[in-house]
Amino acid sequence: MIIDTLLQKIAEKDNPTVVGLDTSFDYLPEAMRAGVSDAKGAAEAIVAFNEKLIDAVADIVPAVKVQIAYYEMYGVEGLRAFARTLAYAKERGLVVITDAKRNDIGATAECYAKAFLGETAIGASSVRAFDSDFLTVNGYLGSDGIKPFLDRAAAGDKGIFVLVKTSNRSSGELQDLRLENGKTVYEYMGGLVEEWGKGLVGASGYSCVGAVVGATHPAQAEILRREMPHTFFLIPGYGAQGGTAEDLKVCFKADGTGGIVNSSRGILCAYRKDAYKGMPFDAAARRACLDMKADLNAAIKG
């Protein structure tokens, strides 16, 4: 199962870091942006940046998370860059998470499942649109909007991460509300996720139905870790958003497993930081990944 593959790669590299390829054209070094003035040029430059970055970190990180919004904003050319980035990361042996937070009614969720975790028939042939190992999804619509993804997980070695407690400041507006049974909305969603994962639990003890749990809300994360023993966490919010390794260590179990921590800008734009001054962007990204690995492991295993 893909969740076991992910845990194995984390163990091999001793690194629970996922590199977030939220590659805005503006993040590129000036030399890569010079003379570019259309979507096609921007998309080409983004792919060149992503490929170099992937080359620089592929031996030290287990996975990449590609945030589709950063590609959609460049239109069709941006999505071509997105697809090429997924393919290149896969080719380099990384687990590929598409961060798209898709959600819809069953029949439409089926289309998203085809797009990201399966294939779409066209007459007698078929096309793989944006082939990923995992997809992030939003569970506001309940089970029938999730089922098409579970079917792909069961059939094709795929997985999902469902939004449970997000990393943003206003996540509590809805997610922290208390229900009449005393549980919060995020706990209720966590319960659904555990339920959806039944029957999809791998040898690692974790299921192919993971949860997004932000590094920025440790009190809630601690509750979720306790209530969701079979659920692996995708943890955004480290670094630029303010979450620290100390904050997020509650997402991990005593054996050091339990989640993978995303960093995007902190790695993509490392070359702009004082700490990595004068380094090429890819070398700076590699150094930032190693520093992050040390920081996380000290907190989680320390």
Added chain:
Amino acid sequence: MIIDTLLQKIAEKDNPTVVGLDTSFDYLPEAMRAGVSDAKGAAEAIVAFNEKLIDAVADIVPAVKVQIAYYEMYGVEGLRAFARTLAYAKERGLVVITDAKRNDIGATAECYAKAFLGETAIGASSVRAFDSDFLTVNGYLGSDGIKPFLDRAAAGDKGIFVLVKTSNRSSGELQDLRLENGKTVYEYMGGLVEEWGKGLVGASGYSCVGAVVGATHPAQAEILRREMPHTFFLIPGYGAQGGTAEDLKVCFKADGTGGIVNSSRGILCAYRKDAYKGMPFDAAARRACLDMKADLNAAIKG
């Protein structure tokens, strides 16, 4: 404001119907599918179908809703067809709603806002990726994930529809839960929507922050209509999903305004129904739109 434009077009055409262009390649007449075996061919055929369909209904409906999942499943070529469909509908004078249910933290929601309701800078130039009048969004992340869209609404004559009570069978799993204050989750979300719409209310009395309220849950829709006086409803679930005109009339006020009702398969695939047997798909779609208009108006105004 775009919400006033939408109401005006509904009034002019005396038709609260939005045509859902959830155009799966499989929905096309056999002659349009013959010989097509790749994504590019499928995308071309879908555009040809959509354009003919838009031509057939542009004088009798106010708007189209284009469901992006049906295009994403064909990859980059599908998204090219999506962009062309949006542009053609706009050219024909229709209000264009992109149904994408996007959601993310603020910085990423900003990318989606650029992609669908604005433009993305590339050096000194910029690109409009998938330019729409309205975008559907999911509010699970709270205010800061919605703000970038509100900024576009305020600045650029754009609008959104936020998922409040969806049309699918399992929508109640989360949305109908009762909070400790006695309100349900969908009512709470409805309250946020009314709040987000403040300052964006047009001459019509409705704001540019609309709500998705399914035709299939009349009891909940009635409560929401009462609690959300400034909110215009986008109403899915009519027809194929089982919602009737009688079910959804609670979404409308005594003056006959209050919502716009989507039909997708019922119009796209009308040519396959006994009622329209032997008609070309575009003529059948037009007839289905007129039948739907009569059905809705009899219930809403009757």
